[in-house]
Amino acid sequence: MVLNPVIGKLVSKRVVLASASPRRQEILTNVGLRFEVVPSWFKETLEKSSFAAPHEYAIETAKQKALEVANRMHLKHLRTPDIVIGADTIVTVGKQILEKPVDKQDAYKMLSRLSGKEHSVFTGVAIVHCSSKDNHLETEVTDFYEETKVKFAELSEELLWEYIHSGEPMDKAGGYGIQALGGMLVEYVHGDFLNVVGFPLNHFCKKLAELYYPPLKHTIQHVKHDSIPSVETFENLSDGESDSSNPMQHKSANKLERNGVPLPGAIHTPVNSGSIKPVCTVAVENQSEVMEYPAKFPSKIVELMDGFRASKALFVASKLKVFDLLKDKCILKAVDVANKIEASVCGTERLLDACASLGLLEKTHQGYSNTDSANTYLVSDREYSLHGYIIHCNDRLWHLFTHLEAAVKEGTMQTHQAFGKETEDLFQDSCYHSVEAKQRFMTAMHNLAKLTARDVATAFDLSPFRSVCDLGGCTGVLAHELVQKYPILKVTVFDLPDVIANVSCFQPSGQHITPVMFTAGDFFKDNLPEADLYILSLILHDLNDEKINILLSKISGICKPGSALLLAEIVLDEEKTHPPRAVLQSLSMTEGKQRSGLEYKQLLEKYGFTNVQIKITGNILDAILGFKKTSAH
Numbered sequence: 001m002v003l004n005p006v007i008g009k010l011v012s013k014r015v016v017l018a019s020a021s022p023r024r025q026e027i028l029t030n031v032g033l034r035f036e037v038v039p040s041w042f043k044e045t046l047e048k049s050s051f052a053a054p055h056e057y058a059i060e061t062a063k064q065k066a067l068e069v070a071n072r073m074h075l076k077h078l079r080t081p082d083i084v085i086g087a088d089t090i091v092t093v094g095k096q097i098l099e100k101p102v103d104k105q106d107a108y109k110m111l112s113r114l115s116g117k118e119h120s121v122f123t124g125v126a127i128v129h130c131s132s133k134d135n136h137l138e139t140e141v142t143d144f145y146e147e148t149k150v151k152f153a154e155l156s157e158e159l160l161w162e163y164i165h166s167g168e169p170m171d172k173a174g175g176y177g178i179q180a181l182g183g184m185l186v187e188y189v190h191g192d193f194l195n196v197v198g199f200p201l202n203h204f205c206k207k208l209a210e211l212y213y214p215p216l217k218h219t220i221q222h223v224k225h226d227s228i229p230s231v232e233t234f235e236n237l238s239d240g241e242s243d244s245s246n247p248m249q250h251k252s253a254n255k256l257e258r259n260g261v262p263l264p265g266a267i268h269t270p271v272n273s274g275s276i277k278p279v280c281t282v283a284v285e286n287q288s289e290v291m292e293y294p295a296k297f298p299s300k301i302v303e304l305m306d307g308f309r310a311s312k313a314l315f316v317a318s319k320l321k322v323f324d325l326l327k328d329k330c331i332l333k334a335v336d337v338a339n340k341i342e343a344s345v346c347g348t349e350r351l352l353d354a355c356a357s358l359g360l361l362e363k364t365h366q367g368y369s370n371t372d373s374a375n376t377y378l379v380s381d382r383e384y385s386l387h388g389y390i391i392h393c394n395d396r397l398w399h400l401f402t403h404l405e406a407a408v409k410e411g412t413m414q415t416h417q418a419f420g421k422e423t424e425d426l427f428q429d430s431c432y433h434s435v436e437a438k439q440r441f442m443t444a445m446h447n448l449a450k451l452t453a454r455d456v457a458t459a460f461d462l463s464p465f466r467s468v469c470d471l472g473g474c475t476g477v478l479a480h481e482l483v484q485k486y487p488i489l490k491v492t493v494f495d496l497p498d499v500i501a502n503v504s505c506f507q508p509s510g511q512h513i514t515p516v517m518f519t520a521g522d523f524f525k526d527n528l529p530e531a532d533l534y535i536l537s538l539i540l541h542d543l544n545d546e547k548i549n550i551l552l553s554k555i556s557g558i559c560k561p562g563s564a565l566l567l568a569e570i571v572l573d574e575e576k577t578h579p580p581r582a583v584l585q586s587l588s589m590t591e592g593k594q595r596s597g598l599e600y601k602q603l604l605e606k607y608g609f610t611n612v613q614i615k616i617t618g619n620i621l622d623a624i625l626g627f628k629k630t631s632a633h
């Protein structure tokens with residue numbers, strides 16, 4: 001997949017989407033981009049007649065939206081993002097530019113203008129790279145636009161008003177949403193569909209590729225030490241694809257090294273007092289034997305080589321509670337952090353710098369502080385804290401993965417080698433060996449579930465169901481999400497007695513919380529509570545075929561026709577190479593396995609579930625729903 005590395009280029013950067021449009025957020029989230037949303041305050045009031053073409057208006061508006069956010073973030077919070085993305089979508093018909101309707105009458109005018117005709121949708125996009133020099137914001141703007149042609153069918157008055165009364169047109173350029181009800185008005189689309197929805201993803205990725213992988217302009221030449229025409233500069237040794245985090249820096253960077261690795265062909269001549277010039281030198285071995293540097297610098301591979309260091313830096317900083325110390329805008333110098341965590345100053349400083357380089361901490365002359373992301377996800381007592389899970393990664397998974405070679409050779413989980421215990425004991429012993437560890441593991445699972453529950457609960461229309469049983473539902477996060485979305489649902493969480501005994505401290509409080517029931521039991525051995533929808537979230541991938549057979553036969557046996565089973569798992573693509581998170585999890589060699597969409601479908605069908613639907617949510621967990629066959633099947 002060519003586009004992934006391009007999006008991956010932005011992983012370590014603070015990316016801000018300067019847009020309130022939920023569609024733009026969704027499009028970019030769906031491809032794995034991590035970003036903050038800071039809607040722009042720029043009013044879309046540029047004088048349209050001053051632009052030679054409509055796309056110029058859209059580009060300029062997008063640019064102003066992004067620059068307003070970049071400036072505001074820089075000035076108000078003294079936090080400069082690396083990249084701000086702005087966009088503006090307009091519809092043009094004839095010479096007229098249509099933006100969002102101001103009221104229903106306006107929507108009516110727009111839609112009747114579009115009825116039966118072809119129109120153009122332009123989205124202008126601005127990618128603003130920011131840097132801060134002496135507290136002064138420097139920006140470099142890259143912009144582009146995309147045009148898509150859309151033809152509407154003839155719209156009757158009745159249809160028009162029905163559509164307007166649906167409320168859909170009001171926050172959309174041209175007064176329609178092609179991705180929803182508005183799709184029914186459309187006869188054809190020529191061009192990028194997502195451009196109409198609000199963000200031209202394909203063109204955006206191409207732009208990023210241009211910015212981050214500029215074509216090689218020069219060949220790198222072999223060095224031979226004895227025939228050296230000296231050169232003054234390495235400027236002409238353009239590496240074509242520096243991994244500099246900012247393409248602005250890319251232009252002026254001296255190209256002696258890339259990611260700290262000397263470029264092939266670059267040698268450092270020692271400064272020698274008697275020599276003619278202390279210059280860096282390059283030589284051509286033989287003009288006819290000029291060797292081309294490989295087209296792309298292996299940045300992905302270098303990133304992977306360093307990946308374990310980055311993970312461990314995060315784990316250790318979490319374990320030492322660095323992010324707790326720096327929470328809520330607290331700024332501390334390395335020496336103060338070192339004192340508090342009782343560590344060496346030099347070691348602490350290196351750790352803090354590593355965290356800053358990974359985008360987890362902010363470093364200024366005053367000291368170190370948490371980034372927004374660290375405040376939300378790394379401080380241990382935050383609602384969505386991943387702290388517990390990170391400690392689990394450090395204390396358990398890390399050890400397991402140090403035995404990966406043996407795991408691959410033997411095809412078995414290396415629990416015994418890593419912990420001196422057998423697989424069967426892992427859950428009990430590794431996760432629940434002490435009250436504290438039990439609490440931490442449950443907190444970790446609870447907080448992870450909070451990140452995924454909403455997308456699972458809303459993946460399908462579950463309104464036909466009246467009772468739900470979440471098997472292995474732990475602290476009931478998904479259960480609560482379900483009763484919030486469907487208040488009449490009677491939801492039961494069924495889990496091991498050890499788990500149920502500890503769920504009370506995880507329950508939400510408040511008058512309007514619909515209760516969830518908790519029942520203790522073992523789903524392999526005990527009778528299951530009655531329900532017309534059963535849920536298995538993150539269960540099947542850990543079970544071997546025999547256990548799956550016991551569990552699914554049991555569920556299938558008590559499901560009445562029309563009842564259903566909802567699975568929440570990561571769904572692999574059919575090649576089983578994506579998403580990497582699931583593929584890498586497989587390396588633990590648990591007795592279970594990750595499955596593709598087709599495999600989940602076949603599995604459910606094998607146990608009498610039909611009409612299987614799969615929803616890739618864009619979140620960590622996807623959802624699979626199958627209905628128990630009616631007797632007619």
Ligand SMILES: Cc1cn([C@@H]2O[C@H](COP(=O)(O)OP(=O)(O)OP(=O)(O)O)[C@@H](O)[C@H]2O)c(=O)[nH]c1=O
Nearest residue numbers: 019020021023088089172173176177178196197198
């Ligand atoms: C044609 C069409 C447009 N849209 C939405 O129309 C808004 C355009 O307005 P904007 O001014 O570009 O953006 P905004 O919503 O005001 O957000 P902001 O970026 O903050 O200005 C964006 O939302 C788009 O998705 C759809 O959702 N579907 C469609 O078929």
